[in-house]
Amino acid sequence: MPETRSCQNCKQNFAIEPEDFKFYEKISVPPPTFCPKCRMTRRMRFGNHLNMYKRRDDLGNKEILSVYDKDVPFLIYKAEDWWSDKWDPMQFGKEYDFAIPFFSQFLALYRSVPQMNLVNINSVNCNYCPKIMNAKNCYLSIGLGIENCIYGYYSRYSKDSISYFNLNLSEKCYECVDCYKCNSLFFSQDCVECYDSKFLIDCRNCHDCFGCVNLRNKSFCILNKQYTKEEYKEIINEYDFGSNEGIKQAIEKLNNLKVHLPRRYSILNKCANVTGNHLSNSINSFDCFDISEDSSLERVKYGIIGSSMRDCYDFFTGGEDIELSAEFMLTVGGSNNFATINVPESHNVKYSIDCYNSSNLIGCVGLRKKEYCILNKQFTKEEYEELIPKIIQHMKDIPYIDNKKRVYAYGEFFPEEFSPFAYNETVAQENYPLTKGQALDMGYSWKDSEKRNYQISVKSQDLPDHIRDAKDDILNHIIGCEHEGKCNEQCTEAFRIISQELDFYRKQNFPLPRLCPNCRHHQRQKQRNPLKLWHRACMCELENHGHDGKCPNEFETSYSPERLEIIYCESCYNKEVA
Numbered sequence: 001m002p003e004t005r006s007c008q009n010c011k012q013n014f015a016i017e018p019e020d021f022k023f024y025e026k027i028s029v030p031p032p033t034f035c036p037k038c039r040m041t042r043r044m045r046f047g048n049h050l051n052m053y054k055r056r057d058d059l060g061n062k063e064i065l066s067v068y069d070k071d072v073p074f075l076i077y078k079a080e081d082w083w084s085d086k087w088d089p090m091q092f093g094k095e096y097d098f099a100i101p102f103f104s105q106f107l108a109l110y111r112s113v114p115q116m117n118l119v120n121i122n123s124v125n126c127n128y129c130p131k132i133m134n135a136k137n138c139y140l141s142i143g144l145g146i147e148n149c150i151y152g153y154y155s156r157y158s159k160d161s162i163s164y165f166n167l168n169l170s171e172k173c174y175e176c177v178d179c180y181k182c183n184s185l186f187f188s189q190d191c192v193e194c195y196d197s198k199f200l201i202d203c204r205n206c207h208d209c210f211g212c213v214n215l216r217n218k219s220f221c222i223l224n225k226q227y228t229k230e231e232y233k234e235i236i237n238e239y240d241f242g243s244n245e246g247i248k249q250a251i252e253k254l255n256n257l258k259v260h261l262p263r264r265y266s267i268l269n270k271c272a273n274v275t276g277n278h279l280s281n282s283i284n285s286f287d288c289f290d291i292s293e294d295s296s297l298e299r300v301k302y303g304i305i306g307s308s309m310r311d312c313y314d315f316f317t318g319g320e321d322i323e324l325s326a327e328f329m330l331t332v333g334g335s336n337n338f339a340t341i342n343v344p345e346s347h348n349v350k351y352s353i354d355c356y357n358s359s360n361l362i363g364c365v366g367l368r369k370k371e372y373c374i375l376n377k378q379f380t381k382e383e384y385e386e387l388i389p390k391i392i393q394h395m396k397d398i399p400y401i402d403n404k405k406r407v408y409a410y411g412e413f414f415p416e417e418f419s420p421f422a423y424n425e426t427v428a429q430e431n432y433p434l435t436k437g438q439a440l441d442m443g444y445s446w447k448d449s450e451k452r453n454y455q456i457s458v459k460s461q462d463l464p465d466h467i468r469d470a471k472d473d474i475l476n477h478i479i480g481c482e483h484e485g486k487c488n489e490q491c492t493e494a495f496r497i498i499s500q501e502l503d504f505y506r507k508q509n510f511p512l513p514r515l516c517p518n519c520r521h522h523q524r525q526k527q528r529n530p531l532k533l534w535h536r537a538c539m540c541e542l543e544n545h546g547h548d549g550k551c552p553n554e555f556e557t558s559y560s561p562e563r564l565e566i567i568y569c570e571s572c573y574n575k576e577v578a
């Protein structure tokens with residue numbers, strides 16, 4: 001039987017299932033005292049992926065761009081200096097003090113060790129990317145193994161694409177959301193192996209289609225109607241996608257079509273005993289979202305955005321064969337890790353941040369290729385193994401208590417107040433938005449907008465409607481965002497068009513954007529379902545779908561009950577789209 005507990009943070013009840021207890025026993029960690037949503041929010045509080053600031057770096061005293069504002073209490077180094085031998089993270093090592101809570105000691109270390117201005121790992125010409133790995137020639141993007149990408153978030157091995165969210169193994173895509181193995185696909189969502197198409201929703205293996213929903217293995221379709229190749233080309237040439245007004249009309253046509261067609265309760269492909277959305281090849285995994293289609297999960301729970309892993313709980317952005325780990329973010333590879341941030345290819349690491357290719361660490365920051373370290377201090381294997389049980393017991397006996405009286409003993413992630421970012425700077429605000437008052441009531445920090453004083457040289461409404469009328473000098477202009485900073489979307493109020501971007505718009509015949517990159521990102525986010533599940537029943541009542549009257553199937557779905565979409569179970573949906 002599940003055990004019901006009250007969340008320390010939101011005071012709501014949550015259940016810990018028998019299999020959860022078995023998992024925590026397997027990794028030798030007590031069950032959590034925060035509910036799954038509050039645990040996810042807590043991890044997201046450590047991720048600033050949209051906001052960057054100009055400041056001085058603390059090694060060369062040169063002006064740099066950083067995710068850390070100038071008032072953040074850290075030393076900030078340029079990424080190339082951080083990776084160099086100009087400093088030694090071991091010089092900040094501290095003796096463990098059993099009279100002081102572990103988290104208090106960790107915070108002192110965390111704030112003393114230099115941080116990278118932007119997380120840049122094995123990447124070339126990606127100097128304006130907040131978090132990127134094994135990438136080349138990218139700008140304001142987050143991803144792994146991507147190349148020539150601009151304004152892209154959460155992508156793996158994609159190329160030559162602009163303004164997307166969760167795009168994997170794809171090329172030459174624009175304004176795509178949750179797409180996989182696509183090429184020259186534009187303004188589309190939830191598509192797999194589609195190419196040379198525009199404005200598609202939940203289509204697979206389609207090409208040369210426009211404004212279609214729920215298609216499988218089709219070509220030369222417009223608004224779900226079949227045409228010959230010659231008819232398709234003749235009709236599609238009547239649309240002007242180079243015009244901003246033309247794009248608005250195309251979006252309206254697609255929206256008018258999709259409200260009359262059923263939607264899958266969840267995008268689960270080749271899964272068994274799984275709940276969540278956007279999962280494939282997975283078994284015995286629950287409450288997981290946005291796992292790349294070429295990946296798989298096995299016995300995984302409470303995860304968002306990642307790739308293959310086994311026996312893992314509570315993660316935000318991670319994968320590439322992680323196993324037996326929990327409470328982690330921004331991590332690829334490794335095993336037996338707990339409460340880590342950006343600790344790739346490491347093993348047996350606990351309560352550590354920005355440690356690489358290491359093993360057997362606890363409470364460490366900024367280490368590379370190290371083992372048997374505590375608070376950045378070196379120990380022998382024997383000394384380390386003797387101290388670890390004592391430290392764990394100390395964390396239980398003398399827990400850290402934060403400003404809202406929340407108790408952090410061994411088994412809890414880092415306290416939210418340790419985050420160097422205000423709530424509204426982080427991914428938490430994107431997925432679980434709060435007002436300033438709500439955030440402060442919860443004990444979170446908040447960053448008020450600063451007056452930017454941009455010298456806007458052209459307003460968004462004064463941009464040419466058609467890309468053919470955009471002159472080269474647009475690259476010299478500071479463009480005012482259409483939202484003018486009046487939204488709640490981390491608006492930058494102004495933006496520029498870069499040459500790589502302009503070349504793409506001209507080649508693909510798309511108009512110039514009217515919103516700043518942050519507001520564009522939030523518009524894509526709004527297309528997606530929330531990271532939450534509701535228990536619902538299939539809405540199908542068609543007689544030819546193998547049931548009498550209304551379909552009896554029930555499921556967990558990310559479509560809330562008050563939404564207007566027609567939601568079908570997998571069986572009824574497949575009968576409609578086959």
